[in-house]
Amino acid sequence: xxxxxxxxxxxxxxxxxxxxxxxxxxxxxxxxxxxxxxxxxxxxxxxxxxxxxxxxxxxxxxxxxxxxxxxxxxxxxxxxxxxxxxxxxxxxxxxxxxxxxxxxxxxxxxxxxxxxxxxxxxxxxxxxxxxxxxxxxxxxxxxxxxxxxxxxxxxxxxxxxxxxxxxxxxxxxxxxxxxxxxxxxxxxxxxxxxxxxxxxxxxxxxxxxxxxxxxxxxxxxxxxxxxxxxxxxxxxxxxxxxxxxxxxxxxxxxxxxxxxxxxxxx
Numbered sequence: 632x633x634x635x636x637x638x639x640x641x642x643x644x645x646x647x648x649x650x651x652x653x654x655x656x657x658x659x660x661x662x663x664x665x666x667x668x669x670x671x672x673x674x675x676x677x678x679x680x681x682x683x684x685x686x687x688x689x690x691x692x693x694x695x696x697x698x699x700x701x702x703x704x705x706x707x708x709x710x711x712x713x714x715x716x717x718x719x720x721x722x723x724x725x726x727x728x729x730x731x732x733x734x735x736x737x738x739x740x741x742x743x744x745x746x747x748x749x750x751x752x753x754x755x756x757x758x759x760x761x762x763x764x765x766x767x768x769x770x771x772x773x774x775x776x777x778x779x780x781x782x783x784x785x786x787x788x789x790x791x792x793x794x795x796x797x798x799x800x801x802x803x804x805x806x807x808x809x810x811x812x813x814x815x816x817x818x819x820x821x822x823x824x825x826x827x828x829x830x831x832x833x834x835x836x837x838x839x840x841x842x843x844x845x846x847x848x849x850x851x852x853x854x855x856x857x858x859x860x861x862x863x864x865x866x867x868x869x870x871x872x873x874x875x876x877x878x879x880x881x882x883x884x885x886x887x888x889x890x891x892x893x894x895x896x897x
Contacts, residue, residue: 635692638719643687644838645706646672654705667705676701693720711807712840718810737867737874746878746889747860751777753808754817755801758872766892767852776820778805782828792849792857798830803839808873842866848877855888 647666654667654675667675673683678698685691686698694702699720703713738759741750747763755777771786773779781787781798788794809817824831843864850858860877867874879885 635686635689638692638694638716639687639689641716641719641838642702642706644836645708645712646687648837649706653707672702672705675705709841711842715807715810715840737870737872741874744876745893746876748874748876749777751873751875753810753871753873754820755805755808763889763893767850777801778820778824778831782824782831790851792851797848799834799839800841800843802831802834803841804843806835806838807840807842843873843875852888852892855892856884858885858888859883860885 646669649667650665651667651671654671656667656671656675669684669687670680673680676683676698678701682691686694696717699717700713703716706712708716738750741748741759741761741764744761745763747767748761749757749764750759751757757775757777768774768780768787768790771780771784773783778801781791781794781801791797805817805821821835825835826832843862845861845863848860848862850860852858858879860879862875862877865874865876866872879889
């Protein structure tokens with residue numbers, strides 16, 4: 632998907648999931664769709680309906696900064712999604728390559744962390760795991776890529792207690808992390824997951840854009856029971872990779888269970 636078609640697909644997806652009531656429009660008894668119409672979107676953005684249609688059709692690949700900001704306001708995009716919208720209209724060329732020494736240091740850092748940690752590139756290929764990270768999901772099928780493991784391995788659905796929420800979070804993270812210039816980098820993965828997982832396809836076509844935020848992760852691990860971990864995402868800029876870390880609260884059953892796992896008792 633080149634030129635303005637990526638931009639058009641993104642705008643179409645966001646328009647269809649933006650409730651008119653949230654924009655201040657009064658409900659229309661004749662309405663059939665739940666999202667905004669093209670006419671309503673154009674009206675709210677202060678542009679003509681024909682011009683907006685041309686943008687959605689990919690015939691205007693580079694709308695002005697003012698128009699993009701107006702559309703971001705109509706769809707109530709957050710800072711990350713707005714930045715993504717601008718990158719779609721004005722994509723940068725090339726993809727940053729990792730600096731090998733920095734990447735090596737980042738991977739060494741993963742091994743030094745006490746609680747579960749994994750290092751991933753923007754496509755969410757797993758580059759390294761520490762001991763506890765390996766125990767939690769290193770042996771799972773499709774474990775070479777976090778999203779492949781999440782969507783193609785039935786065990787992941789059983790082990791992640793809030794799987795639906797985690798799946799949506801990580802798909803939105805993939806889109807935010809790869810960006811526009813990285814689409815070719817992730818296209819093979821997206822094509823595979825879209826064909827193998829209906830749920831991934833539905834999430835991907837929603838065009839949600841959001842880097843993974845700190846938050847709780849609830850797991851069920853055989854022999855250890857239910858675990859509640861607080862997860863963080865660290866972005867190593869120079870190495871162009873992410874480190875996901877998960878830590879239990881001090882004094883909780885989850886901390887005890889992980890400590891027993893680390894010592895080999897579980």
